[in-house]
Amino acid sequence: MTSNYTLRDEIREYWSARAPTFDDQVGHEIFSEAERQAWRALFLRHLGPGEGRRALDLASGTGVISHLLDGLGFDVTGLDWSEAMLARARAKAAARGTQIRFVMGDVERTLESRASYDVIVTRHLVWTLVDPEAAFKEWHSLLKPGGKLLIIDGDFVSDTILKRMIRMLERLKGRASPIAVASDAMRQTHERILRQVHFSKGARAREVVDLLRQAGFAENIVDRDLKRIHREQAKHMPLLKGLERATQHRYAIVSTKR
Template sequence: MNSNYTLRDEIRDYWSLRAPTFDEQVGHEIFSEEERQAWRDLFLRHLGPGEGRRALDLASGTGVISHLLHGLGFTVTGLDWSDAMLNQARAKAAKRGADIRFVMGDAERTLEQPESYDVLVTRHLVWTLVDPKAAFREWHSLLKPGGCLLVVDGDFVSDTIVKRVIRFVEKLVPGLAGAPHAPNAMRETHERILSRVYFSKGAQAQEVAGLLREAGFARTIIDRDLKPIHRAQAKNLPLLKGLERATQHRYAVLAVKAST
């Protein structure tokens, strides 16, 4: 492999390959109004209505979260480093007539202007970060005084009793857990990447919150009540996958920058 080909390059290329089927999967795209409203409720609870405030959707993918924020009245920029994801996001925004700015950029090194956003949102990004300490300092710098970062993430790595039961049942009745998210070759790439990122042992809410405070955020709030989202998602998942989702360590962390 080219010695200049970094872990970040591998992560970018992996998600570019996943782009064509990204919106087919529960947990990526939203498949019911019930789930959409649950996401809206989460954002309103922590961020309030948009009212024209500037929001940055980090690692925006195909723009699912960008559209939710736009619908709440935010002026939205979606940032992603995959051309394939951005192409789909722009096409989706054009089809819906949504005035969302999508830009190419690394979520860990955005090149966006300091203190230019009121709100930052990430969904399922933090657990894949190579250098979260540097990323969190960067995100802190992008927020205006008093601005908010909302991290929606989870520990998708640690083994649990439920995971072990699911693997056992799957061996007895192959296919009962539903189709895998990605073909075998992509799963192998995913596992290779995961073994080398910062949270290779799993991203726990308390550790994420602690790193955010180290990065300069004045206060953090951990919200573990994501059940309305997971219940809605479970209706479009096989039984075992829905059970796994409901029992995973998933959370939101609100981090607030000091006002002065």
């Protein structure tokens, strides 16, 4: 490993390695029309209909959120820094005949034009940020006056008895399995990265809102009513995983640029 290899490089490589199986996981891809409608309801509640307004999907991955926004009538750009993720997103968009623009970029330094978006959406991004203060200032600058930022995130770090039980069962089930070994290696990389990001102790809504205020955002509303989404996701998960999802500190935050 060279001396100029950074945490951001490791994060990029980690998610690029996850790209081939990213859409296999509940919480990444959408596996039912009921869940799709639950996401649509959340977006409509906080953002309203697209009506041609410009939307930026940050850390767009394979384009799941980008396609939801496109279906609501937004003019969508998806930004990600993993070429492997972007390749899958572009292939999916081509197959579905959408006009979503996918670009490579760092969410903390996007190089997108200032005051050019009506809406910015992030899902499960904030908890991975190296420098959320810089990121939030960047996102604030990209929005038009009155523009909305919608963050869907949570504390996926804090340990619980339920999480410990799940880990124990996974270890027992995966013993001596080559797949489990690969998963363990990926988990170790994930844990090493997590120890170094800003929210290494968990991205709690209150701390996120405090940083958003410092970046200039106003009317920071925390919405914890994500039960409809989690209920539909749990139908496609093992029982204990579904219970874990239902008990985690998950939330949506909608913020406005004055």
